[in-house]
Amino acid sequence: MATAKPAKSTKNARYIYHFGGGKSDGDASMKALLGGKGANLGEMARRGFNVPPGFTITTEVCTYYYANKRTYPKGLFEKDAVDAIRKLEKAQGKGFGDRRNPLLVSVRSGARDSMPGMMDTILNLGLNDETVEGLKAKTKNGRFAYDSYRRFVQMYGDVVMGVQKRHENEHEPFDEVLDAVKEEAGVHEDTDLSEDNLKEVIKRFRALIKERTGKAFPNDPYDQLRGAVGAVFGSWMNDRAVIYRDKYRIPHEWGTAVNVQAMVFGNMGDTSGTGVAFTRNPANGANEFYGEYLANAQGEDVVAGVRTPLKIQDMAKDAIFGDIYKQLLKVRAKLEKEFGDVQDFEFTIEEQTLYMLQTRHGKRTAQAYVKIAHDMVREKLMTPEHAVKSGDPQALDQLLAPIFDSTDEKAAEKDSYLTIGLPAGPGAASGIVAFTAAKAEQIAASGQKAVLCRIETSPEDLKGMIASEGILTSRGGVSSHAALVARQMGKVCVAGAGDLAIDYAKGTLTSNGRTLREGDFIAINGTTGKVYGRKVKTSDSELKQVLVAKTMKPQDSELFRAYDFVMKLADKYRTLGVRTNADQPDQAENAIAFGAEGIGLCRTEHMFFEGDRIDSVREMILFAEDYAKFKSDSADAKGDDAKLASLKGTHADAIEHFTGALEKLLPMQQKDFEGLFTAMAGRPVTIRLLDPPLHEFLPQSKDQKDDLAKKLGVSYERVEALGHSLHEFNPMLGHRGCRLGIVYPEITEMQCRAIFRAALAVAKKTGKKVVPEVMIPLVGYDIELNQQLEIVHRVAKEEQDRAKTKLGYLVGTMIEIPRAAVTADEIAKEAQFFSFGTNDLTQTTLGMSRDDSGKFLPHYQKVGIVKANPFATIDTRGVGKLMKMAIEGGKATRPDIKLGICGEHGGDPTTIEFCHQIGLSYVSCSPFRVPVARLAAAQAALRAQSAANKAAKPAAAKAKAAKPAKKLRAAAAR
Numbered sequence: 001m002a003t004a005k006p007a008k009s010t011k012n013a014r015y016i017y018h019f020g021g022g023k024s025d026g027d028a029s030m031k032a033l034l035g036g037k038g039a040n041l042g043e044m045a046r047r048g049f050n051v052p053p054g055f056t057i058t059t060e061v062c063t064y065y066y067a068n069k070r071t072y073p074k075g076l077f078e079k080d081a082v083d084a085i086r087k088l089e090k091a092q093g094k095g096f097g098d099r100r101n102p103l104l105v106s107v108r109s110g111a112r113d114s115m116p117g118m119m120d121t122i123l124n125l126g127l128n129d130e131t132v133e134g135l136k137a138k139t140k141n142g143r144f145a146y147d148s149y150r151r152f153v154q155m156y157g158d159v160v161m162g163v164q165k166r167h168e169n170e171h172e173p174f175d176e177v178l179d180a181v182k183e184e185a186g187v188h189e190d191t192d193l194s195e196d197n198l199k200e201v202i203k204r205f206r207a208l209i210k211e212r213t214g215k216a217f218p219n220d221p222y223d224q225l226r227g228a229v230g231a232v233f234g235s236w237m238n239d240r241a242v243i244y245r246d247k248y249r250i251p252h253e254w255g256t257a258v259n260v261q262a263m264v265f266g267n268m269g270d271t272s273g274t275g276v277a278f279t280r281n282p283a284n285g286a287n288e289f290y291g292e293y294l295a296n297a298q299g300e301d302v303v304a305g306v307r308t309p310l311k312i313q314d315m316a317k318d319a320i321f322g323d324i325y326k327q328l329l330k331v332r333a334k335l336e337k338e339f340g341d342v343q344d345f346e347f348t349i350e351e352q353t354l355y356m357l358q359t360r361h362g363k364r365t366a367q368a369y370v371k372i373a374h375d376m377v378r379e380k381l382m383t384p385e386h387a388v389k390s391g392d393p394q395a396l397d398q399l400l401a402p403i404f405d406s407t408d409e410k411a412a413e414k415d416s417y418l419t420i421g422l423p424a425g426p427g428a429a430s431g432i433v434a435f436t437a438a439k440a441e442q443i444a445a446s447g448q449k450a451v452l453c454r455i456e457t458s459p460e461d462l463k464g465m466i467a468s469e470g471i472l473t474s475r476g477g478v479s480s481h482a483a484l485v486a487r488q489m490g491k492v493c494v495a496g497a498g499d500l501a502i503d504y505a506k507g508t509l510t511s512n513g514r515t516l517r518e519g520d521f522i523a524i525n526g527t528t529g530k531v532y533g534r535k536v537k538t539s540d541s542e543l544k545q546v547l548v549a550k551t552m553k554p555q556d557s558e559l560f561r562a563y564d565f566v567m568k569l570a571d572k573y574r575t576l577g578v579r580t581n582a583d584q585p586d587q588a589e590n591a592i593a594f595g596a597e598g599i600g601l602c603r604t605e606h607m608f609f610e611g612d613r614i615d616s617v618r619e620m621i622l623f624a625e626d627y628a629k630f631k632s633d634s635a636d637a638k639g640d641d642a643k644l645a646s647l648k649g650t651h652a653d654a655i656e657h658f659t660g661a662l663e664k665l666l667p668m669q670q671k672d673f674e675g676l677f678t679a680m681a682g683r684p685v686t687i688r689l690l691d692p693p694l695h696e697f698l699p700q701s702k703d704q705k706d707d708l709a710k711k712l713g714v715s716y717e718r719v720e721a722l723g724h725s726l727h728e729f730n731p732m733l734g735h736r737g738c739r740l741g742i743v744y745p746e747i748t749e750m751q752c753r754a755i756f757r758a759a760l761a762v763a764k765k766t767g768k769k770v771v772p773e774v775m776i777p778l779v780g781y782d783i784e785l786n787q788q789l790e791i792v793h794r795v796a797k798e799e800q801d802r803a804k805t806k807l808g809y810l811v812g813t814m815i816e817i818p819r820a821a822v823t824a825d826e827i828a829k830e831a832q833f834f835s836f837g838t839n840d841l842t843q844t845t846l847g848m849s850r851d852d853s854g855k856f857l858p859h860y861q862k863v864g865i866v867k868a869n870p871f872a873t874i875d876t877r878g879v880g881k882l883m884k885m886a887i888e889g890g891k892a893t894r895p896d897i898k899l900g901i902c903g904e905h906g907g908d909p910t911t912i913e914f915c916h917q918i919g920l921s922y923v924s925c926s927p928f929r930v931p932v933a934r935l936a937a938a939q940a941a942l943r944a945q946s947a948a949n950k951a952a953k954p955a956a957a958k959a960k961a962a963k964p965a966k967k968l969r970a971a972a973a974r
């Protein structure tokens with residue numbers, strides 16, 4: 001918020017939007033201004049759903065509030081809010097503060113993207129000692145009226161006036177008062193408290209507020225409203241909301257809207273109730289009505305997980321609610337039709353009348369996402385564009401997460417079965433029992449896996465939930481906080497395992513005659529809901545079984561079919577190519593199975609460690625310096641035959657070993673490349689020449705050094721001395737990248753020969769075109785590139801002549817140090833492509849070591865210096881600016897220059913969007929991130945299109961309507 005420009009209140013600014021009675025000022029497209037809840041309430045109202053009337057105070061007021069020292073635009077409470085309340089009074093035929101017929105309202109937050117449970121809500125606002133009597137008279141239910149009043153004072157005292165527990169071990173102060181009165185009255189349940197008991201509770205609540213805050217509880221409904229609205233705006237910046245936004249990359253600048261809505265009561269007796277439901281199963285995507293309800297309860301009771309609610313289907317058989325269920329089925333169908341996606345909605349039944357309190361696109365697991373997208377597109381309920389847009393690319397990782405090994409799970413079922421709960425977040429999690437969020441964080445920080453086991457979770461547990469592998473609760477349903485948040489985070493979750501007795505004080509968890517303590521292992525199956533009192537082995541996900549292990553046929557996996565459908569849909573929209581970083585044929589094959597269109601980076605040095613070739617690599621290194629000296633001295637002695645002969649004699653050893661080692665490596669590297677070219681079957685393959693400093697390949701331990709000395713017939717001391725001479729203080733900025741190939745051109749030559757021989761051999765063998773792309777690393781000067789390319793072109797010619805065959809190939813460079821970006825126009829004279837090595841480009845631009853930055857970056861993120869880890873998400877304003885500069889320079893010299901990215905950022909959705917915007921041809925990422933990149937690239941294209949459509953005139957916008965971009969993309973990837 002600190003960065004938000006001070007918003008000014010202008011004369012014509014509109015801060016309040018109404019909804020209700022079949023009409024509304026806003027609609028679903030106005031989420032930025034009205035928040036998700038407000039926009040959808042407007043949409044529902046205008047589409048004929050039965051929505052209690054109300055109004056939304058816009059997010060602009062929130063922005064203003066923070067930009068102006070927590071004050072409101074002029075006239076907001078003096079006029080606009082008063083007018084809005086008047087309108088509401090008229091609609092409801094009630095008066096705000098009317099002692100005979102009081103209008104009561106709820107005050108709720110509503111951000112642009114929903115943030116379940118993170119911000120504050122106040123219900124029953126408008127009650128005071130007088131209006132409560134009016135409510136009593138109207139409803140002829142004193143107990144109900146005073147219970148509503150009790151809840152209001154409690155919520156308001158907590159949220160607005162800040163009466164909360166002051167330290168970890170203190171009880172909730174209002175609960176303490178309530179418990180005391182219950183004890184004095186000799187009752188156990190809140191519902192057993194009489195009207196008089198409740199009056200006593202309220203009296204004590206008010207006294208508690210006065211004692212703690214020095215202020216009286218406000219009686220005037222407008223004062224109450226002002227306080228509640230302030231509290232909701234204030235809660236935008238509470239710790240848990242900030243953590244949540246950081247996790248989901250929701251900008252802090254957005255602010256929340258506030259919705260003020262006429263109260264309807266689900267707690268008016270047995271013919272009333274409240275519930276939440278999803279139009280389809282958000283855990284696995286099944287087309288089934290999914291939700292729960294509680295009779296005689298008020299809104300938050302279901303979500304808070306305090307009482308375990310009944311399944312929504314049970315309503316069908318209920319004598320009182322049977323008819324409501326039929327109405328709900330109609331609502332379910334209408335919601336999907338009108339909103340074009342799965343809806344997560346809240347409803348209240350007040351004396352047999354059904355009201356809709358909110359609806360939003362349901363948060364879903366990755367598994368549910370692909371299933372729902374597949375089904376709803378086919379059912380013509382969802383547009384293909386929305387199917388692509390509505391998924392979280394990052395969450396696709398969930399589809400690759402392991403499941404329990406079926407044999408071990410069967411054994412666990414016999415020897416360690418604990419209980420079964422509601423399967424609320426699919427997948428398998430084994431870990432150490434943690435009873436508190438703090439403990440879970442501690443376990444995770446020590447590098448172990450934690451399963452957070454709680455009676456129920458609350459928004460305070462968010463950090464611990466993030467740190468855990470899985471979440472298990474003994475209370476609460478599939479819409480409880482734990483289930484909701486777990487599902488969104490893609491955490492494995494079993495909720496409401498009622499047989500589980502969790503005793504925080506004793507630190508135990510008991511079920512089925514077994515007791516676990518903190519520190520013991522537990523395993524939860526979020527797909528079936530089963531819980532085991534030990535570790536259970538895991539095995540590959542279904543998707544991996546189909547695509548990687550190939551132990552399952554595609555037609556046997558419903559999940560695969562849905563996934564494949566969504567991926568193909570995404571491919572129609574993206575224009576960015578997606579390649580992979582792979583060095584071995586099996587990696588390449590996996591990547592192709594995930595949809596990679598080429599290799600964007602093959603790190604050839606990874607091949608140096610394969611099999612026993614490391615010995616030859618070490619032999620080469622051991623004699624490299626000596627050989628280089630021989631060459632340099634020979635150059636100086638040019639023309640002096642005697643000197644030259646003597647030099648040959650002195651360095652005979654080095655000549656023999658260095659060139660001998662390269663000769664041994666050549667066929668090995670050739671074989672590697674043949675494997676890669678064969679696996680890629682004609683797709684482009686970018687091969688980067690040797691990059692890391694030579695000392696990285698040397699043996700470390702005494703035994704290894706001893707072994708090497710023996711193998712090469714040199715002394716141990718010589719090996720040891722080499723280690724010292726190659727030592728660098730900062731190897732990342734040392735003798736690496738093209739600097740190696742420049743000092744030791746024979747290495748470049750050997751690698752190039754291997755590449756071209758392999759390409760020619762595979763082309764001959766398969767009859768397919770093979771187009772290698774040779775990439776020079778760590779170039780800063782165009783001369784570096786040119787010198788290396790002289791070798792590449794010479795060797796390419798020699799090998800083509802040798803094979804008497806022509807071969808197409810490209811040469812290019814990585815752009816990974818700022819000088820290369822800045823002088824890209826010069827570099828592009830010889831480079832046919834640029835690939836942004838953003839790992840090094842970030843390191844060198846920020847002057848932050850990629851290996852050491854972990855020490856301070858978390859702190860930097862915490863104090864807001866960086867929003868995201870710059871080694872994961874591109875720093876667009878710094879590194880990104882250099883990228884743009886490089887593109888501009890490169891294109892100025894070579895308009896058709898091919899542009900890619902192969903740093904780790906290439907698999908990050910936010911970076912992918914940036915890459916789309918700056919016009920790269922492709923992104924390259926690790927094989928398992930290829931699906932993430934495909935979806936992210938499609939979303940980037942769709943977002944860019946809608947931004948362009950918005951900017952263009954309506955007629956032009958129509959012409960630019962989303963259309964498949966397969967051809968464009970294919971061209972770009974090549």
Ligand code: PEP
Pocket residue numbers: 601603691816836837838839840841902903904
């Ligand atoms: C890079 O620097 O981004 C890159 C891909 O190269 P490496 O990570 O191998 O240094």
Ligand code: MG
Pocket residue numbers: 816837839840
């Ligand atoms: Mg690099």
